[in-house]
Amino acid sequence: MSQRKIHYAWVVAAAVFVVLLCSAGVRATPSVLIVPLEREFGWSRALISGAVSLNLVLYGLVGPFAAALMQAFGIRRTTVVSLSIIAVGVALTNFMSAPWQLFSFWGVLVGLGTGTTAMVLGATVVHRWFVARRGLVMGLLTASTATGQLVFLPVLASLAEHHGWRSVSLSVAAIVALIIPFVALVFRDRPSDVGARPYGAAPGVEDEAPVSTNPLLNALGALGRAARLRDFWLLAGSFFICGATTNGLVGTHLVPACMDHGIPEVQAAGLLAVMGIFDLVGTTASGWLSDRFDSRWLLFWYYGLRGLALLYLPAAFEMSVFGLPLFAVFYGLDWIATVPPTVRLTTQTVGPADGPIAFGWIVAAHQVGAGVGALGAGVVRTALETYTPAWVVAGIICMVASVLVLRIGRRPRLPSLTGEQPA
Known part of the structure; x- marks a missing residue:
């Protein structure tokens, strides 16, 4: 009896x-x-x-250009180069003795490398290799960021x-270096490279032709x-708003906020670990769910429930046990859902042609939001000696986001992406 092969x-x-x-482990370092x-060093x-802020900004801004590089030069080649940059950047930190080296090695090199091996990589692979189960696979790949931190x-x-x-x-650099030959061996750019069609594609569906235009112009054109x-x-x-209320606010300021309320640092870090576990789920x-339900309504519920969780947080600090x-x-289930x-x-x-690159630009907006959220909450804490206004404002803007996403797709998408004028 013939066994069914894994696609x-x-x-x-x-x-x-x-x-x-x-990559998530590197970003957590x-x-x-x-x-x-x-x-x-004093x-x-x-x-x-x-x-670290420079690292985060480059991590977000490099995304759309990384997607364009993957289109022009292939997923495997781009990923191998980016992992090499990460390994070199992290390893060089062992020899630094001046601040400019910290900015160069960790800020620039590691920021560029991790920005290439981020959500844009997952989106590009899902778009190119899957027709069915795209939402499920994207969910699993996105969840790896939480798993990496754990x-x-x-x-x-x-x-x-x-x-x-x-x-x-040294350990982080060695781990990244070890997976480079694994990527070179296993990665393939397109299903046709192994004589297959994308998973779930109907017979006769062909791969998209490789893009031969300049990656920079392609990213800006998209x-x-x-x-x-x-x-x-x-x-x-x-x-x-997503970035401002997750990485920027909670990811940066929850632990010091807990310490403000007399909660030990180790116990506060444990809360982030719990969030990571439930974020994976x-x-x-x-x-x-995104394979089965309207994505607009999913985002409506995600942002709305996150807003409620953040509005609840000031009261949570005053509760003794639960x-x-x-x-x-509650918040962990919604972290990057x-x-x-x-x-x-x-x-x-x-x-589909511009999808991965456009998502890269959307990720860049996410990281800018993360920077604004981190800085804004820090200013609030310094000026008012409490984080409460930051939690409340974050909860409110999440509610605003839940309404905004329902407007997506409400009007015809004009003018057309091809530049043609409507008849």
Whole structure:
């Protein structure tokens, strides 16, 4: 009896999961390096945070150009080069002795590398290799970012405590270097490279032809075409709010906010770990749901429920037992569940050809929002000695986002992306 073969699309998706897992571990590393660098070199926390901020900005802005590079030069080649940049950048931090080196190695090199091996990589692979189960696969790949933090952070923190911060950077660089030959061996650019069609594609469906235009012009051209569409701006605006209320606000300020309320740092970090666990569940489920339900309504519920969770947070700090754990579970399920339906709506809005690059620009908006959220909450805490206004404002803008996403697709998408005038 012949056995049914596993479609190679699932092999590529599993390999991408590993890459995104490791990339998430790299992005989580600064949280265990800040204090050791501060102690050894006497650098201020503001200076070190400046390098991390540069990393985050480049991480977001490089996305659309990375998608264009993947179209022009292939997924495998682009990923191998980006992983090499990450490995070199992290390894070089062992030899730094001046702030400009921190900005160059961690801010620029690691920022560029991790920005290429991020959500845009997942969106490109899902678009190219899958017709069926796109939402589910995108949910799994997105969830790898939470899994990476869960896997790496406890180990990296232990290394820093017992063997010093250089052991952390050397270990991370070695892990990234080890997966480079794995990527080169397993990755394939298109289903036709292995004599297959995209998973779930009907017979006769051909791969999209490789793009031969300049990657920079392609990225900017896709932005120009997408920018003519109102729905693109609604998606970018909602993802700006997403970044401001997740990575920027909660990811940066929840632990110090807990410490303001007398909660020990280790216990506060445990809340983030709980969020990561439930985010893995919530984002994977979101991918499954986006294959079956209207993505606009999914985003409506995600942003609305996140807003309620943030409005509840000030009261949660005052509860003795269940307040913060309940927030961690509820908020964690919704942490990045917005990604799969946003990817689907982006493709529907701008078309499959420009979809991955347009999503890269939307991710850039997400990271700008994260920067605004982190800075804004810090200013509020410094000026008022409380985070409460920041939580409340974040909850309100999430409610605004829940209304905005329902406007997507309400009007004809004019003018057309091809530049043709309507009859």
